[in-house]
Amino acid sequence: MTDTDAPRRRSDVTRASILTAARERFAADGYERATVRAIAQDAGIDPSMVMRYYGSKEGLFAAVIDVELVLPDLASIPVDDVGAVLVGHFLDLWEHDSVLQTLLRVGVTNEAGAARMRDVFTGQILPLAERFVVTRDDAARRAALVASQVLGMALVRYVLRFGPAADLTRADVVAWLGPTVQRYLTAPEP
Amino acid sequence: MTDTDAPRRRSDVTRASILTAARERFAADGYERATVRAIAQDAGIDPSMVMRYYGSKEGLFAAVIDVELVLPDLASIPVDDVGAVLVGHFLDLWEHDSVLQTLLRVGVTNEAGAARMRDVFTGQILPLAERFVVTRDDAARRAALVASQVLGMALVRYVLRFGPAADLTRADVVAWLGPTVQRYLTAPEP
Known part of the structure; x- marks a missing residue:
């Protein structure tokens, strides 16, 4: 072990304790109410260390958030149903998991959040296609x-809550968007 | 003139001078660099007055932003071309007017910004349909x-800059999204 290992290891421990505290706090309090101060207190460190490692509450959130889209196995679905099944799946995700809405808000305003969304895209949506x-x-x-x-x-x-978009039923959204997604995935190049 | 008119008129004058200063400052410096402090200084008032009237920089931005989509007159376009023409028009707007990107960022995180986007939707997109x-x-x-x-x-x-979305050419976007928008506007209910 060299002299430089000890400080790095200490910082790894600090980061890990920040992430654990942040994960629990965001889950318990939600994004808006979870404060950097409370997370730092839970981790037993000074709030300035959180800012030093993660830059902002948004950056910290992007670091802890774990998005698992649990996409259906397309091999088990008739090819013509793929668009509708995917749209229905995404709607269920958005309706039942507010962390996705929070990630979208954070992704739009914070580079760490945008990078996390790009990771989800590359890791989970791209393989579908x-x-x-x-x-x-x-x-x-x-x-x-x-x-x-x-x-x-x-x-x-x-997020923007356009009235007529919010008022669409689940069946409406699937009926309108299903063929769009189907075409994007399976139609020949236009 | 009653006793209550004078304070109201004074506050109208203050609001107007804040909005003028904000409009010029956002146009000159862009959203990120324009500060409430600089806007207040331009308007010759205390920054706390800006916060009192508009709550935040985001709220102030939403109050001054003027979005004119200058949509094409659909009566002059063959009905089958409507989707492609609209998609091309929106792409040109987004490419050439960074204020729309800023409005989207603000709309996602700030209720005044979201309300402004709903106004644009109701006033300009809805009449199209x-x-x-x-x-x-x-x-x-x-x-x-x-x-x-x-x-x-x-x-x-x-905004999120997904690589493959950023890499699409204008022609790609029109070819893929044109038929989608065409269907949403003109196809029978699914």
Whole structure:
């Protein structure tokens, strides 16, 4: 062990205790009410250390958030139903998991949050599209189109709360957006 | 003139001078660099007065921002081209006017910004859809669907900067999203 290992290890321990405290606090209090001060207190350190490692509450949130879209196995779904099944799945996620709405808010205003959303896209949405097309570039394009429609509906329905978007029933959203997502994933290049 | 008129008139004058200063400052410095302190100084008042009237920099921004989508006259466009023309128009707007990106960021995190976006939707997007359908409720639904796709692409392309969304050419975006917007505006209810 060299002389430089000890400080690095100490900082790793500090980071880990901050992340544990933040995860618990965000889960218990929600994003708005969880304060850096409370998280630092839970971790037994000074709030300035939280800011030093994570820059801001938004950065800390992006570091702890764990998004698991639990996407359905498309192999088990008739190919013509893929769009509708995915739209229904995303709607259920957005309705039942407020952490996604919070991540969207944070992603729009904070680079660490945007980076986390890009990770979710690359790790979870992109592989969906790879089932339907030959090249990785084409899959990436199609996945981006799917993300634009699915996140766009989340934006107007849950975050900006446009009245007519919020008033759509689940069946309406699936009936309108399902064919869009289906086309983005499976139609020939226009 | 009654005794209560004078304070109200004074506050109107203060508000007007704040809004003028804010409009010029946001235009000159952009949203991030324009500070409440500088705006207050330009208006010749104390920064606390800005916060008292507008709550926050975001609230002040929402109050001054003027969004004119300058949508094309759909009567002059063949009905089958409407989707592609609109998508191209929105892309041009987003590419050339950073105020829209700023409004989206502010709208996602601030109620005054969200309210301003709902105004733009109701005042400018909804009338588009009224050309194609009979009832106002149906038009509102269709306009919301159009907004979900157009804002969703802006979100992933310009704000979250998903690589494959940012890499799409203008022609790609029009070719993929045009038929989607066309369907939302003109197709029979699914």
